[in-house]
Amino acid sequence: MRYYFALILIVLGHATLAQEWEDRRSFNEAAEGRPLRIISSTDTDLFAQIIETFVAQNPTVSIEYLVTGTTAVDKRMRARPAAFDIAISSAMDLQLKLVNDGFALPLKGVSHPPWAQWRHSLYAFTSEPAAIVVNRSAFADLPIPQSRQELIEALRARPGVFRGKVGTYDVRASGLGYLFATQDARASETFWRLMEVMGALDARLYCCSGEMIDDLTNGKIVMAYNVLSSYAAARVESQDALEIIYPSDFPTTMMRTAFVSKDTQAPDIAGNFMRHLIALQSSSADGKPSLPALKLRETGIGRATIALEPALMTFLDSLKRARFLSEWEDALIQN
């Protein structure tokens, strides 16, 4: 009887936890002691390799990997900084503001180019351009658009084909989507025209890149704008019909960033993990990494990498955000 009760408790517990997290995985559970808790917006599949190599080198360390959205990473870190040792997110602006607000522990003795780190606390470890992913079938024998302008023209030319079949981030829900959108808006007015066109086509809105790609593969949509290329590339290999386009007019490249929580209880292990992560992602020689490496050769200007600077906080200002969102809603949600 008791056992059943316990079993029910465990199942219930897991059920509630599963609701809390998109995914949750423990590595090297055999190791004793409190596990290193990593809160991350990166899918476990993409990150597992990095953790596994670390655990292999440090058999005494166990790691708990907790996946949630970029906005949630920010909220949870602010609410309980002591609950996590490392925070990883693709929303550079939210990460930078966390560090600016004093949630990060600076690391010593990590050599990383200045443009790829902030305050020796926030370290970038990938370079991931935002991409347009299209289903070739939708373009039939027409040329596939290579820039936003060409995309606008293609969408306008055949609204029947694209109505209800285009998708992009819901910037209200996704931190990364908001980052991409604000950076696009900053770069060119074309963004707003594209949003209007997509709004007129009843664009579908997504919380995450993963779901967008899911719908692309199952045919619900034929074009997704500002998809994270790392997620897309993993799927496109198996899907001949999909094509990834890096817009030639102005590519937006994001860097995934990580920092150690200032309230971590294991600063040494967390620091070592960061070093491992940075070293692994900085060396291009090391096999084929599951996550795109940080492009150390490029200065960041060539690929329009979003800079790690206090200016990232601009669009996080509540007034500015409200204004941006209302403009975005005006453009995209035209009922």
Place this chain on the structure above:
Amino acid sequence: MASGIDSIMVDSQAISSSLRARLALTLISGAAVLALLLYFAVRNYAVQVAQEGQDSILTASVTSILDAASIRNDVVEVDIPYAAFSMLSTPADDRVFYAIYQDGALLSGYQDLEFYGETGKAIQSNLLRGATVRQVSASRIFIGTDRRTEIQIVLAQTQDAMAETLDRISRNAALIGGGFFVLAVALSFWATSVAMGPLNKLTSSITRRGPQDLSPFKKPVPQEMAPLVNSLNSLMGRLDHSLSQSEDFIAEAAHRVRTPLATVRSYAEATLQRVDKEENREAMRSMIRAIDESSRAAGQLLDHAMITFRADHLERQEIDLVDLVQDLVLRMNPIADMKDLSLVVHGDPVVAYAGDPILLQNAIRNLIDNAMRYGPPDSTIEITLTAALKVQISVRDHGPGFPDPEIKTLTTRFQRGKNAEGSIGSGLGLTIVQDVAAAHGGEIELANLSEGGACVTISL
């Protein structure tokens, strides 16, 4: 007179401190103070400049935010330009905080950032979230349709980059200060030795002087040393004066004593002829002997004074020493004959030398006189003159030689040997010889020869 100067000069002076060290120390400590001042001045200036730089960027940023504020339908909109925060990027990734207030109510940003400025712009340093920040407050008034409203903006930035800059500048300032100090130390040593140069020159030129040279120091000296040289000169003048006065006095006294003594002696001599009683005759002989002692002493004193005088103003003339000695021997032969002594001159046929003949003759005469007096009768006295390496005159006899332990002191004034007891003499003979040799830049050597006999050598 030479020994007189010797007794004035002190071998080691008690030293209270070094002028050179004092001068160098003063210069160095001055340089240290200057270097420190330089360091702090540069640092302060750098702080000021760096602070002004940060302030102007913060001000520009605040201004750009205020410019982007607008009022539309009585609703305030603040559209922070991307550049406003972008321009706050620093190499040290300084943290940025901001707050936007409308009439004192927070619109957005960090609420722990308080608005200070009354109107216009206010810049100040503050402590925020455990870090020193530089914060700028600025406000702008908007007139809506029915009311006026004030938008207030506070922008704050940590000062890590500035601290790094300051560290770098401080290091450089320290380097500059240190370099300046090292240079100043080297310079002060150089300056000290330059300043001490004339003093050293004066010292060495006084040290180089001959023992009799009491003439005033005439070379030009720096102004500061003039009083010292003046008093030195006047001291030497007085010394010279009193010395020559005492020499004059001795010569005068000796002369005055000698003449009456000669008279007294002749009277005593005459009286001795007439006295018959043995004890009276004995008394008369003692008297005559005492008179002889006195007149010998007076004579030698006179000679000595004369020599001192001539040595002071040595007048050299070219002479042939062989000639001079032969002349002397000729004159002394009668006395030598009385003791059955023969005077023999050896050596080079001609020994040319530039010196004072009267002094040299006097010296050699004293040596021959000694040889005759302390050597045995019926023997030869050999006088040898050579000019091989240096001019040497030696006089040797075949007597018992100098009494051994006293040989070193016999040249001092009034010093006589044990073997001189009973013979008339003043103890000035060898002193005269030595002074003459010294006046010519030479020296004398007393020696007892192994085959017997005393030998005195004058090397010039």
